[in-house]
Amino acid sequence: xxxxxxxxxxxxxxxxxxxxxxxxxxxxxxxxxxxxxxxxxxxxxxxxxxxxxxxxxxxxxxxxxxxxxxxxxxxxxxxxxxxxxxxxxxxxxxxxxxxxxxxxxxxxxxxxxxxxxxxxxxxxxxxxxxxxxxxxxxxxxxxxxxxxxxxxxxxxxxxxxxxxxxxxxxxxxxxxxxxxxxxxxxxxxxxxxxxxxxxxxxxxxxxxxxxxxxxxxxxxxxxxxxxxxxxxxxxxxxxxxxxxxxxxxxxxxxxx
Amino acid sequence: xxxxxxxxxxxxxxxxxxxxxxxxxxxxxxxxxxxxxxxxxxxxxxxxxxxxxxxxxxxxxxxxxxxxxxxxxxxxxxxxxxxxxxxxxxxxxxxxxxxxxxxxxxxxxxxxxxxxxxxxxxxxxxxxxxxxxxxxxxxxxxxxxxxxxxxxxxxxxxxxxxxxxxxxxxxxxxxxxxxxxxxxxxxxxxxxxxxxxxxxxxxxxxxxxxxxxxxxxxxxxxxxxxxxxxxxxxxxxxxx
Ligand SMILES: Nc1ncnc2c1ncn2[C@@H]1O[C@H](COP(=O)(O)OP(=O)(O)O)[C@@H](O)[C@H]1O
Ligand SMILES: [Mg+2]
Numbered sequence: 001x002x003x004x005x006x007x008x009x010x011x012x013x014x015x016x017x018x019x020x021x022x023x024x025x026x027x028x029x030x031x032x033x034x035x036x037x038x039x040x041x042x043x044x045x046x047x048x049x050x051x052x053x054x055x056x057x058x059x060x061x062x063x064x065x066x067x068x069x070x071x072x073x074x075x076x077x078x079x080x081x082x083x084x085x086x087x088x089x090x091x092x093x094x095x096x097x098x099x100x101x102x103x104x105x106x107x108x109x110x111x112x113x114x115x116x117x118x119x120x121x122x123x124x125x126x127x128x129x130x131x132x133x134x135x136x137x138x139x140x141x142x143x144x145x146x147x148x149x150x151x152x153x154x155x156x157x158x159x160x161x162x163x164x165x166x167x168x169x170x171x172x173x174x175x176x177x178x179x180x181x182x183x184x185x186x187x188x189x190x191x192x193x194x195x196x197x198x199x200x201x202x203x204x205x206x207x208x209x210x211x212x213x214x215x216x217x218x219x220x221x222x223x224x225x226x227x228x229x230x231x232x233x234x235x236x237x238x239x240x241x242x243x244x245x246x247x248x249x250x251x252x253x254x255x256x
Numbered sequence: 257x258x259x260x261x262x263x264x265x266x267x268x269x270x271x272x273x274x275x276x277x278x279x280x281x282x283x284x285x286x287x288x289x290x291x292x293x294x295x296x297x298x299x300x301x302x303x304x305x306x307x308x309x310x311x312x313x314x315x316x317x318x319x320x321x322x323x324x325x326x327x328x329x330x331x332x333x334x335x336x337x338x339x340x341x342x343x344x345x346x347x348x349x350x351x352x353x354x355x356x357x358x359x360x361x362x363x364x365x366x367x368x369x370x371x372x373x374x375x376x377x378x379x380x381x382x383x384x385x386x387x388x389x390x391x392x393x394x395x396x397x398x399x400x401x402x403x404x405x406x407x408x409x410x411x412x413x414x415x416x417x418x419x420x421x422x423x424x425x426x427x428x429x430x431x432x433x434x435x436x437x438x439x440x441x442x443x444x445x446x447x448x449x450x451x452x453x454x455x456x457x458x459x460x461x462x463x464x465x466x467x468x469x470x471x472x473x474x475x476x477x478x479x480x481x482x483x484x485x486x487x488x489x490x491x492x493x494x495x496x
Contacts, residue, residue, distance in 0.1 A: 057332075087383040103378070
């Protein structure tokens with residue numbers, strides 16, 4: 001293989017109280033890869049993404065991101081780097097949420113420059129210039145001064161993607177980016193993600209849009225029961241049915 | 257009537273107004289301090305540290321459970337016992353702001369809790385620190401939510417501050433009582449006092465409304481409509 005992976009996860013565990021949600025997840029993501037996580041609701045997909053971004057603190061395991069080990073096991077004891085290093089890492093792997101989660105007291109443009117100005121400490125004018133370019137790319141250059149509640153769901157999600165892009169990320173995490181959208185607004189968001197894939201952006205995407213995953217994925221991981229039960233190229237995972245009956249029945253249920 | 261308009265008012269109104277100025281000073285100072293106390297207590301209680309939470313909670317419950325006038329008397333008469341002598345005015349400010357702080361902390365806490373955690377997580381996920389998220393995302397929205405209620409407390413405070421006349425502060429009501437003690441014209445003087453309180457409250461209410469409007473993004477202001485979005489114009493079309 002070529003260079004070192006951008007993200008390397010091994011033995012990741014997460015429990016809430018007594019309920020074990022993730023039980024030893026291993027995942028390696030190469031630069032430029034587009035990975036889809038599919039699987040039944042409650043299987044742990046969101047928890048996995050949130051642990052990668054440290055919105056949730058894992059219970060055990062090792063995560064290495066762009067060569068920096070963010071957490072590991074030291075003599076059975078879980079250790080993670082301090083908050084400021086975590087923040088730096090997070091800023092390079094922003095997350096796009098199902099519910100958009102735009103800052104509702106800020107305009108579209110302000111949402112996008114918030115991270116560059118206040119996390120990356122870029123000069124405001126430069127940040128604005130870059131934000132304009134990004135917003136133009138996601139088709140929102142006419143909405144710079146709108147507030148989030150003046151936008152449609154699809155527009156909001158594209159602002160959220162622009163906010164992530166403005167961080168010049170190494171990796172973007174998407175948690176069901178189109179699940180909260182009216183059907184007619186889904187394609188605009190998917191087009192934006194497709195464009196990012198073509199530009200070589202590394203992404204981990206949780207979705208129920210099977211056709212989209214099939215066309216765009218470098219690799220699809222089937223997540224259930226707190227682990228990645230199966231992973232492979234779309235052809236391997238989706239085309240050859242009877243390989244795993246759980247996957248087959250899950251995909252069957254998605255067709256409806 | 258002639259007497260009231262042309263003798264009593266010119267003679268006593270300026271004295272009452274002096275009292276009104278003290279009432280305003282008391283209220284504005286107590287409000288400012290009360291907001292600071294309320295915010296600090298709300299943030300302290302939301303920090304999820306038990307050793308911090310329970311004393312703050314005791315403060316809030318205690319102060320909300322005792323009549324304001326009793327609090328003022330306790331402060332005025334017990335602080336000197338422990339060597340802290342405050343003038344009536346400052347005892348009044350202290351009493352009023354501690355009382356307000358207890359109520360406002362709950363207002364701020366509720367406003368902060370009413371914001372869903374999504375925006376907080378979005379901030380975290382792009383690497384913002386918790387403090388930054390509070391300062392730039394959570395507090396501005398929470399304060400906006402709290403403003404009408406806080407404004408209501410201010411208007412109440414203008415009137416409740418009359419209770420400090422019990423601890424000999426020369427504010428509006430006490431100036432009224434002094435005039436009455438000298439003239440025995442209780443009805444006329446209380447009428448003037450009432451009018452002044454009403455005008456203060458009325459102006460304050462307009463002020464609160466103005467601030468509310470100022471802090472609302474243009475497109476959400478009542479009576480103005482710029483930048484109507486496709487959605488909102490669709491909604492209004494559907495309604496009309
Ligand atoms: N904060 C939490 N506290 C307790 N249980 C949680 C919490 N978050 C998620 N869970 C549980 O973890 C399981 C996996 O959830 P999630 O990762 O959201 O699954 P998915 O995204 O695949 O639908 C679910 O059973 C859910 O109830
Ligand atoms: Mg989920």
